[in-house]
Amino acid sequence: MRIGQSESPPNVGLLEREPQLGTIEQLARAAADGEGTLLAIVGGPGEGKSALLEEACRLAAGTGMAVRRARGSELERGFALGAARQLLEPAVRALDARERAELMSGAAALAASALDIDADAPPERSFATLHGLYWLLIGLAERRPLLLALDDAHWADPGTLGWLSYVARRIEGLPLMVVVATRPPGPEMGELRELLADPRLERLQVEALGRDAVAALAARSLGGVPQERFAAELHRVTGGNPFAVHELLGELRRVGAAPTEEAVAELGTRAPERLRQDVLRRLDRLGEPALDTARALAILGDGAPTRLIAALGGLDMESAAHALDALAG
Numbered sequence: 001m002r003i004g005q006s007e008s009p010p011n012v013g014l015l016e017r018e019p020q021l022g023t024i025e026q027l028a029r030a031a032a033d034g035e036g037t038l039l040a041i042v043g044g045p046g047e048g049k050s051a052l053l054e055e056a057c058r059l060a061a062g063t064g065m066a067v068r069r070a071r072g073s074e075l076e077r078g079f080a081l082g083a084a085r086q087l088l089e090p091a092v093r094a095l096d097a098r099e100r101a102e103l104m105s106g107a108a109a110l111a112a113s114a115l116d117i118d119a120d121a122p123p124e125r126s127f128a129t130l131h132g133l134y135w136l137l138i139g140l141a142e143r144r145p146l147l148l149a150l151d152d153a154h155w156a157d158p159g160t161l162g163w164l165s166y167v168a169r170r171i172e173g174l175p176l177m178v179v180v181a182t183r184p185p186g187p188e189m190g191e192l193r194e195l196l197a198d199p200r201l202e203r204l205q206v207e208a209l210g211r212d213a214v215a216a217l218a219a220r221s222l223g224g225v226p227q228e229r230f231a232a233e234l235h236r237v238t239g240g241n242p243f244a245v246h247e248l249l250g251e252l253r254r255v256g257a258a259p260t261e262e263a264v265a266e267l268g269t270r271a272p273e274r275l276r277q278d279v280l281r282r283l284d285r286l287g288e289p290a291l292d293t294a295r296a297l298a299i300l301g302d303g304a305p306t307r308l309i310a311a312l313g314g315l316d317m318e319s320a321a322h323a324l325d326a327l328a329g
Contacts, residue, residue, distance in 0.1 A: 014051050015213040015242075020204045024056045027202060028177060032063040032145045036171030040153075040196055041181040043206030046243025049181035052206065053151050056179045060147035065177070066091070066140070069149045072156030074285075081114045083160035084133060087148050089115050091140055107135040130166045137167065138174065145175035153182035154192060161191035168198045208240030218259045221249040226259030233264045247272035286326045289315055293323035 014021070020041075027037040039056070041049045057067045070086030092100060092115060104112060110132025140146055150156060150164070164178060171178065185192040196203065209217075215231035226234070238244040251272040257263040283291055292313035300308055310320035 014048070014055065015216065016209055017048065017052060017206075020052055020206070021055060023202065023204060024052065024179075025059050028056065028060045028063055028065070028147070031060070031147070031175060031177035032065050034145075034173065034175045036174040036176045037178070038168050038171055038198065038201045039177065039179045040201055040203045041179065041206060042184060042196070042203060044183060044208075044241075046241045047206045047208060048242045049183075049206050050151055051242075052204065053149055053179060053181040056177075057147060057149050060177060063145070065145040065147045065175075066143075067147045067149065069151070070156075070160075072150065072152040072154065072160075074155050077155060077157050079157055081129070081133070081157065081159040081163065083150060083156040084163050085115060087150070087160075088133065088136060088140070092136070103136065103139045108132055108139055111136040130163050133163055134167055134170065137176070141174055141176045147177045147179065150178075150180045153180040153195075154185060154189065156192075158191045161195055165191065165195045165198065168195065168200055171200065209235075209242055209245065210240060211235045214238065214240055214245055217245055218249060221246075221253055222257065222259045224259060227261050229261045230259045230264055230267075233267050234259075237267050244275060247275040286323070289313075289319045289323040290326050293320055294327060297327075 024039070027039055031037045041052045041056075043049045057069065061067050068087045068091060070083045072083055076082045088111075092103065095103060110128045112132070114129050114133055115136075137146070137148075148164075150160070153161065164180070167176075167178060180195070182192065182196075185196065195201070211231060214235045215226050218226040218231060218234055234245070234248070238248060248267065248270060251270045252263065252266060255266075255270075257266055283294055292315060293309055296309045296313040297304065299312065306317060306320055306324065309315075309324070310317050313320060313323075315323065
């Protein structure tokens with residue numbers, strides 16, 4: 001069985017990802033042999049970052065590595081070292097009292113407050129805490145080669161990202177692999193940009209799917225080879241985004257559509273519920289001016305001048321400009 005294939009239908013994010021999968025497998029084997037590795041999977045929303053991260057976890061587990069996972073969250077960004085706790089705390093708490101005491105001895109004892117283990121002080125981002133978490137990580141990796149997988153790193157708390165940068169500078173010679181999946185960092189994400197700029201880091205860029213891959217997904221989902229015009233329009237309206245392709249095909253499958261020219265009109269009018277809710281959730285977070293601007297854009301179309309967008313949205317020019325920047329982000 002080739003990498004990326006399984007007995008169950010493959011994740012849509014793994015099509016056209018053979019080079020990335022080969023790199024992930026190579027790095028996982030190197031980490032299992034004691035060559036510490038750092039990997040970032042970078043791409044836009046819905047482009048398959050999580051699918052590649054999941055594959056990294058599977059490949060690492062296949063080499064005998066322990067896998068610890070965490071996911072960044074907008075709601076938890078304010079919790080100091082929250083994602084680090086997700087990664088390490090379950091492994092520590094799974095040990096019996098003797099093993100835990102042995103693991104948390106020496107410099108690793110400095111991590112106790114960050115994990116709320118035998119400590120009353122709240123977690124903090126200090127050099128002592130980062131140093132203690134690093135030595136705790138070494139202790140875990142010495143017990144068994146280890147993969148740390150952080151999804152949605154662009155939403156992770158700054159303390160965890162700073163700690164991963166600390167680890168990255170000291171990862172050589174450790175049976176450890178650190179993998180983060182993230183969107184490209186914005187200007188305000190200093191800790192993430194620092195982590196991604198580390199010279200030891202291997203960066204895998206995830207792009208939208210090509211037309212052939214989208215056509216293959218349509219054939220798998222709807223049955224039968226899609227007609228050329230249907231495949232072209234499906235690729236156009238989704239932009240090749242794996243999440244959008246998957247959701248739109250699911251909606252077409254639900255209504256019994258076939259991948260023919262007769263169904264082309266359906267592609268531009270169907271709004272899958274999950275995709276619609278995801279877009280609305282993102283818009284809601286941006287506030288009312290962005291919602292007004294989005295409504296204006298929906299009417300005026302791409303390329304409309306800001307003054308018309310502002311007039312139709314009932315906004316002043318400055319508010320409309322800020323809203324446009326937020327929507328682009």
